[in-house]
Amino acid sequence: MRLKTSLLKEAKHKELVSCVGWTTADELYSCSEDHQILKWNLLTSETSLVVKLQEDIYPTDLHWFPKTVGGKKQTQAEVFVLTSTDGKFHLASKTGRIEKSVEAHKGAVLAGRWNYDGSALITAGEDGQIKIWSKSGMLRSTLAQQGSPVYSVAWGPDSDRILYTSGRQLVIKPLQPSAKVIQWRSHDGVILKVDWNSVNDLILSGGEDCKYKVWDSYGHLLYTSSSHDYPVTSLSWAPDGEVFAVGSFNTLRLCDKTGWSYALEKPNTGSVFSLAWSVDGTQLAGACGNGHVIFAHVVEQHWEWKNFVITLTKRRTMQVRNVVNDAVDVLEFRDRVIKASLAHGHLVVTTSLQCYVYNSRNWNTPLIFDLKEGTVSLILQAEKHFLLVDGAGLYMFSYEGRLICSPKFPGMRADILNAQVVSLSNDTIAVRDKSDERVIFLFDTLTGKALGDGQPFIHKREVLEIALDQCSPSSERKIALIDKNRDLYLTYVHRHGREHKVCKIGTMVHTMVWNDAANILCGIQGNQFTVWYYPSAVFTDKELLPKTLYMKDGSEFSRAPHILSYVGTKVTVRQGDGSLIYISVSPYPALLHEYSAAARWEDALRLCRFAKDPSLWVCLACMAMASRELTTAEVAYTAIGEVPRVQYINFIKEQPSKESSLAHTLLFSGQVQEAEATLLQADLIYQAIQVNINLSNWERALELAVKHKTHVDTVLAYREKFLQKFGRKETNKRFLQYAEGVEVDWEKIQAKIEMELSKERERAANASVRSSIAPRR
Amino acid sequence: MAKDPLAEAGFHFDELNKLRILEPEVSQKTTELKEECKEFVDKIGHFQKIVGGLIELVDELAKEAETEKMKAIGARNLLKSVAKQREAQQQQLQALIAEKKMQLERYRIEYEALSKVEAEQNEFIDQFILQK
Numbered sequence: 001m002r003l004k005t006s007l008l009k010e011a012k013h014k015e016l017v018s019c020v021g022w023t024t025a026d027e028l029y030s031c032s033e034d035h036q037i038l039k040w041n042l043l044t045s046e047t048s049l050v051v052k053l054q055e056d057i058y059p060t061d062l063h064w065f066p067k068t069v070g071g072k073k074q075t076q077a078e079v080f081v082l083t084s085t086d087g088k089f090h091l092a093s094k095t096g097r098i099e100k101s102v103e104a105h106k107g108a109v110l111a112g113r114w115n116y117d118g119s120a121l122i123t124a125g126e127d128g129q130i131k132i133w134s135k136s137g138m139l140r141s142t143l144a145q146q147g148s149p150v151y152s153v154a155w156g157p158d159s160d161r162i163l164y165t166s167g168r169q170l171v172i173k174p175l176q177p178s179a180k181v182i183q184w185r186s187h188d189g190v191i192l193k194v195d196w197n198s199v200n201d202l203i204l205s206g207g208e209d210c211k212y213k214v215w216d217s218y219g220h221l222l223y224t225s226s227s228h229d230y231p232v233t234s235l236s237w238a239p240d241g242e243v244f245a246v247g248s249f250n251t252l253r254l255c256d257k258t259g260w261s262y263a264l265e266k267p268n269t270g271s272v273f274s275l276a277w278s279v280d281g282t283q284l285a286g287a288c289g290n291g292h293v294i295f296a297h298v299v300e301q302h303w304e305w306k307n308f309v310i311t312l313t314k315r316r317t318m319q320v321r322n323v324v325n326d327a328v329d330v331l332e333f334r335d336r337v338i339k340a341s342l343a344h345g346h347l348v349v350t351t352s353l354q355c356y357v358y359n360s361r362n363w364n365t366p367l368i369f370d371l372k373e374g375t376v377s378l379i380l381q382a383e384k385h386f387l388l389v390d391g392a393g394l395y396m397f398s399y400e401g402r403l404i405c406s407p408k409f410p411g412m413r414a415d416i417l418n419a420q421v422v423s424l425s426n427d428t429i430a431v432r433d434k435s436d437e438r439v440i441f442l443f444d445t446l447t448g449k450a451l452g453d454g455q456p457f458i459h460k461r462e463v464l465e466i467a468l469d470q471c472s473p474s475s476e477r478k479i480a481l482i483d484k485n486r487d488l489y490l491t492y493v494h495r496h497g498r499e500h501k502v503c504k505i506g507t508m509v510h511t512m513v514w515n516d517a518a519n520i521l522c523g524i525q526g527n528q529f530t531v532w533y534y535p536s537a538v539f540t541d542k543e544l545l546p547k548t549l550y551m552k553d554g555s556e557f558s559r560a561p562h563i564l565s566y567v568g569t570k571v572t573v574r575q576g577d578g579s580l581i582y583i584s585v586s587p588y589p590a591l592l593h594e595y596s597a598a599a600r601w602e603d604a605l606r607l608c609r610f611a612k613d614p615s616l617w618v619c620l621a622c623m624a625m626a627s628r629e630l631t632t633a634e635v636a637y638t639a640i641g642e643v644p645r646v647q648y649i650n651f652i653k654e655q656p657s658k659e660s661s662l663a664h665t666l667l668f669s670g671q672v673q674e675a676e677a678t679l680l681q682a683d684l685i686y687q688a689i690q691v692n693i694n695l696s697n698w699e700r701a702l703e704l705a706v707k708h709k710t711h712v713d714t715v716l717a718y719r720e721k722f723l724q725k726f727g728r729k730e731t732n733k734r735f736l737q738y739a740e741g742v743e744v745d746w747e748k749i750q751a752k753i754e755m756e757l758s759k760e761r762e763r764a765a766n767a768s769v770r771s772s773i774a775p776r777r
Numbered sequence: 778m779a780k781d782p783l784a785e786a787g788f789h790f791d792e793l794n795k796l797r798i799l800e801p802e803v804s805q806k807t808t809e810l811k812e813e814c815k816e817f818v819d820k821i822g823h824f825q826k827i828v829g830g831l832i833e834l835v836d837e838l839a840k841e842a843e844t845e846k847m848k849a850i851g852a853r854n855l856l857k858s859v860a861k862q863r864e865a866q867q868q869q870l871q872a873l874i875a876e877k878k879m880q881l882e883r884y885r886i887e888y889e890a891l892s893k894v895e896a897e898q899n900e901f902i903d904q905f906i907l908q909k
Contacts, residue, residue, distance in 0.1 A: 263876070
């Protein structure tokens with residue numbers, strides 16, 4: 001990926017250009033110290049004078065009023081704020097007419113920024129003050145005051161906090177007066193520019209120590225650049241938060257959000273005082289010290305999937321290379337490419353007006369449909385359909401180009417969604433809420449309605465990342481999530497009328513990705529590269545989960561590795577320094593998943609015997625247990641030497657009735673309540689009581705016995721035995737109470753138990769006779 | 778010689794016997810002086826002209842010398858700035874080289890990772906064939 005820059009031969013401005021701002025993706029306004037405001041039209045490459053300002057206005061900063069707010073178009077006429085060195089800020093219309101000038105600061109006003117919904121304006125001045133103004137330019141409050149000039153200011157993602165510079169320190173100040181201020185020393189020189197992205201919540205800062213740094217919103221340092229030759233005079237996040245641009249003397253740099261640099265350009269610009277990305281994130285403009293305005297766009301982005309490599313060669317052209325036979329196809333588009341995604345055999349490309357869908361088998365005839373709003377910020381693909389996210393909402397499309405649905409939820413802000421907090425599978429969309437980060441909304445892809453009873457899933461902590469598995473049947477769709485403590489959890493999307501069973505399967509997990517063709521999860525846990533061959537093992541046999549893992553030492557990875565994709569057996573990891581590395585994972589687990597999904601247990605067993613990998617045997621055991629395939633499970637457990645489990649499986653097999661064996665299978669995976677419910681449903685009261693007794697769940701056992709008026713003495717007898725064994729006395733009041741009226745007679749009890757068991761056997765026999773008669777009819 | 782009563786009265790006769798009130802000698806000297814003065818003025822005038830020409834010439838020369846001097850200074854400065862420019866250019870190229878080096882390093886790591894994957898896959902294939 002690199003920047004392609006264009007610079008006119010002759011500078012249009014006579015003095016240094018101090019600020020630039022985009023109105024649309026093809027129109028830019030620039031302000032200079034020669035008092036001129038110029039309008040640049042990129043479609044016609046014309047430059048026209050908008051207005052010549054009064055001689056005493058030297059502009060310092062320009063910011064357009066935000067155009068869309070949460071998907072709704074602003075009705076207000078287009079205006080921008082222009083700050084100047086005489087201590088005023090001016091609200092000006094698109095024609096350049098100054099609607100209002102407000103005396104704001106002593107000395108120059110150095111920065112002026114609208115918040116995201118345009119309801120407030122913030123200005124910072126040389127006098128060290130930061131003031132908040134209403135939309136119409138009325139002073140609301142002075143938010144902060146300090147002894148040194150404030151060079152730059154930025155709004156937080158929710159417009160509830162601001163970030164500003166204070167000499168060598170950065171300060172995050174919430175608008176609420178009582179909330180805590182975060183302040184930290186961040187550079188060795190005066191900080192000149194800051195920016196805060198609303199999509200990824202990361203902070204950028206650059207200053208006279210010639211470095212730029214990336215921070216998270218808590219002030220933790222994520223990246224620091226090496227020292228440049230000149231001070232960093234400008235920086236700006238691309239709107240989607242994937243890349244950012246850095247400007248310095250004769251220097252323009254394009255960097256990844258993790259800080260490493262994609263490309264460096266050395267244009268003849270003088271110092272770049274201000275940088276601005278167009279709303280769709282395709283164009284970049286810089287205000288140059290020698291009167292030029294530099295334009296740049298990003299080219300040579302790559303997309304890879306299996307044997308296809310796609311490169312954006314020009315703004316409107318892509319090149320597809322099939323590395324197997326070296327065939328090259330060239331795709332042409334009518335407009336600039338804004339976003340593209342390649343997965344599941346399909347390439348989805350959005351331009352400002354249209355969406356193109358290509359099938360990897362045929363690059364000649366794309367399916368084309370028009371888009372309502374051009375600025376698609378995110379494309380997610382699943383096997384059967386894909387999701388487009390733009391400022392206004394989420395749209396589900398089939399690969400045939402049909403709009404399937406458009407899920408909505410209260411407080412939705414589609415403009416700040418990123419791939420970490422939205423996940424798509426064939427039948428489910430999951431979206432993490434922004435206002436309460438513990439909440440995950442789940443939608444059906446076909447109807448766009450919330451799943452189940454419409455209640456979102458609420459985790460106990462803030463969730464950072466979510467991912468849906470790609471290939472289970474829809475009733476067993478699972479979602480993996482990483483919370484604020486970096487713990488990895490797994491849960492079912494459908495709760496089947498019960499509470500969500502959320503199981504922790506990993507700690508210190510920084511990144512995770514599901515495989516595209518099997519329910520295998522890979523992630524980086526601490527500094528171990530980990531593959532969960534069968535994550536659902538946690539629901540059937542929790543203790544064996546660690547044995548289903550494939551761990552590889554990841555200490556060779558440099559700082560902050562991030563998994564990009566897990567396709568087939570290949571895992572692609574992006575390291576902190578920007579290099580890609582590939583890890584191949586054994587193909588056997590995926591095969592095993594295939595066999596178990598198709599219930600080909602014989603083949604599965606053969607595969608395990610062939611591969612001789614203990615973790616495969618464990619996976620098979622858990623899979624077989626999950627599908628209640630006891631024979632296979634027995635073989636698998638034997639292979640890994642889990643004798644107690646084999647014995648228990650034999651015990652389950654010996655159960656007289658189907659219900660009992662089902663209950664015990666459930667018990668095997670620790671689902672006590674479900675097991676009990678199964679037994680009670682089948683009217684096997686005694687068995688239910690016995691289950692509770694065996695688990696020393698005395699109170700529940702007694703409760704059941706009393707409720708159904710049977711086997712109270714059995715419970716009491718077992719309780720007595722239990723207490724004797726430990727040499728303790730009965731203290732539970734309920735037991736004491738019932739013990740008074742009931743006499744314990746072991747012989748009688750044994751007889752009763754025997755009777756219950758024979759009754760069950762008889763019933764089971766009848767049932768099997770009945771079921772064998774039924775088909776004959 | 779007896780005194781000429783006319784001469785006493787201040788009248789004289791010249792050679793052409795015209796009546797004069799100045800002594801003919803004085804008159805002759807005066808005329809001579811006048812002639813000489815005229816000659817002198819002429820000579821001075823000529824001298825001035827020559828000097829003027831000289832001054833002009835010298836001025837011109839001075840001007841030329843000045844421009845040449847400026848040129849020399851300019852050239853010298855240019856030379857100095859070229860050195861500086863080269864330095865700046867070098868710096869820029871250096872920065873670009875550093876960037877490319879970093880990219881190369883990234884590619885090297887990627888290549889190593891891919892070679893490793895290749896080796897692993899070959900091993901896997903060998904094993905697979907052997908076991909069958």
